[in-house]
Amino acid sequence: MNVVKTRKVLVVEDSRxxxxxxxxxxxxxxxxxxxxxxxxxxRLDENPDVDVIILDINMPHMTGLQFLGQVxxxxxxxxxxxxxxxxxxxxxxxxxGLQAGAVAYLKKPFQREDLLKIxxxxxxxxxxx
Amino acid sequence: xxxxVQKPSRTSSEGGDxxxxxxxxxxxxxxxxxxxxxxxxxxxxxxxVPGEIPGQDVRxxxxxxxxxxxxxxxxxxxxxxxxxxxxxxxxYQLHATLDPxxxxxxxxxxxxxxxxxxxxxxxxxxxxxxxxEIRLQEGAIDASWSKVVIYPGGDPLIxxxxxxxxxxxxxxxxxxxxxxxxxxxxxxxxxALVITKLFDHKGKLDEEDRExxxxxxxxxxxxxxxxxxxxxxxxxxxxxxxxIKLVRKG
Numbered sequence: 001m002n003v004v005k006t007r008k009v010l011v012v013e014d015s016r017x018x019x020x021x022x023x024x025x026x027x028x029x030x031x032x033x034x035x036x037x038x039x040x041x042x043r044l045d046e047n048p049d050v051d052v053i054i055l056d057i058n059m060p061h062m063t064g065l066q067f068l069g070q071v072x073x074x075x076x077x078x079x080x081x082x083x084x085x086x087x088x089x090x091x092x093x094x095x096x097g098l099q100a101g102a103v104a105y106l107k108k109p110f111q112r113e114d115l116l117k118i119x120x121x122x123x124x125x126x127x128x129x
Numbered sequence: 130x131x132x133x134v135q136k137p138s139r140t141s142s143e144g145g146d147x148x149x150x151x152x153x154x155x156x157x158x159x160x161x162x163x164x165x166x167x168x169x170x171x172x173x174x175x176x177x178v179p180g181e182i183p184g185q186d187v188r189x190x191x192x193x194x195x196x197x198x199x200x201x202x203x204x205x206x207x208x209x210x211x212x213x214x215x216x217x218x219x220x221y222q223l224h225a226t227l228d229p230x231x232x233x234x235x236x237x238x239x240x241x242x243x244x245x246x247x248x249x250x251x252x253x254x255x256x257x258x259x260x261x262e263i264r265l266q267e268g269a270i271d272a273s274w275s276k277v278v279i280y281p282g283g284d285p286l287i288x289x290x291x292x293x294x295x296x297x298x299x300x301x302x303x304x305x306x307x308x309x310x311x312x313x314x315x316x317x318x319x320x321a322l323v324i325t326k327l328f329d330h331k332g333k334l335d336e337e338d339r340e341x342x343x344x345x346x347x348x349x350x351x352x353x354x355x356x357x358x359x360x361x362x363x364x365x366x367x368x369x370x371x372x373i374k375l376v377r378k379g
Contacts, residue, residue, distance in 0.1 A: 015238050015242055016222065016235075016238070017218065017219070017222045017235060017238040017239060017242060017243075018238070018242055020218050020221060020222055021214070021215070021218045021242075024214050024217065024218055025211070025214055087241060087242065087245070087247075087328060089328055089329065089330030089331075090329070090330075107328075107330045108241070108242050108245070109242060109243050109244065109245045109331065111208070111211055112207070112208075112210070112211030112214060112215075113204075113207055113208060113211060
């Protein structure tokens with residue numbers, strides 16, 4: 001799909017299965033993989049020019065919400081849109097994620113079309129205003 | 130063009146190489162996109178022609194209808210591509226390792242992330258002891274068999290699936306199990322994936338989930354079987370190597 005071409009996406013997710021899923025579904029994108037929040041922050045420091053971050057919630061070492069809090073606390077990263085993709089699907093979970101600064105919340109299991117629609121909303125090479 | 134966009138549904142049910150099917154489906158999506166763009170151009174051209182052309186309105190309506198039809202087909206093909214991708218990734222990941230623990234964790238990941246299972250268990254036959262071990266359990270399953278390490282039998286849905294190797298949906302009288310997926314290798318049932326609860330937002334299992342359940346029944350079992358055989362062989366090899374070293378030293 002052209003809508004996701006050229007985007008640089010940081011995927012913070014502990015499931016190898018889901019990493020593979022993104023690799024197949026977001027094939028035109030450049031994906032950077034991290035398996036927990038701590039690794040996600042390290043990858044972000046190495047790749048501050050990412051266009052979107054796809055974030056899981058339940059992860060070892062540092063949860064998705066902790067990661068999100070740290071990203072939004074840093075002025076150089078706060079503009080990067082964060083999309084939460086999680087099995088936590090209760091209304092309060094969604095509200096908590098959006099209040100923490102996520103721009104969208106996708107519940108697992110998800111459809112490829114929904115993922116592409118969300119990722120396609122964010123222009124590539126977004127920078128601070 | 131209409132023939133081309135109808136093909137994926139037939140191809141997807143034929144089995145074969147999932148990656149090749151996926152590539153073909155992608156090609157069809159691109160063809161459908163090109164056809165939509167053509168139809169849109171045609172509409173724009175017709176609108177930009179000055180003056181009245183006989184039958185212009187009818188052709189315009191036809192072109193609009195064709196565009197809408199193609200857009201709907203494109204959306205359907207896109208959906209099929211997504212579904213095939215899910216099946217491909219599940220198969221790929223199940224066979225990506227020869228470590229039995231990794232295969233088990235992949236089965237769990239498929240259950241949680243692709244099927245939306247909140248509570249489930251993986252039962253596997255131990256050939257040496259001739260029992261069914263509960264190798265994996267996720268969530269607080271409300272069943273008498275969930276409190277033990279060896280499945281004692283007694284759940285009608287699980288017992289029936291284990292006996293005849295047929296996938297069964299519940300709940301039925303005496304069982305709160307939602308689905309039992311028998312894991313079969315060469316017509317022998319070596320275990321079962323038992324799902325007792327889905328995430329609230331998942332709702333229920335649908336026809337597309339059924340395809341994934343069937344895939345799990347066949348591929349999870351063979352992946353587990355292969356990994357167990359490999360790990361046993363590797364263990365024996367290490368023992369033999371140790372013995373040979375000992376003999377050489379002596």
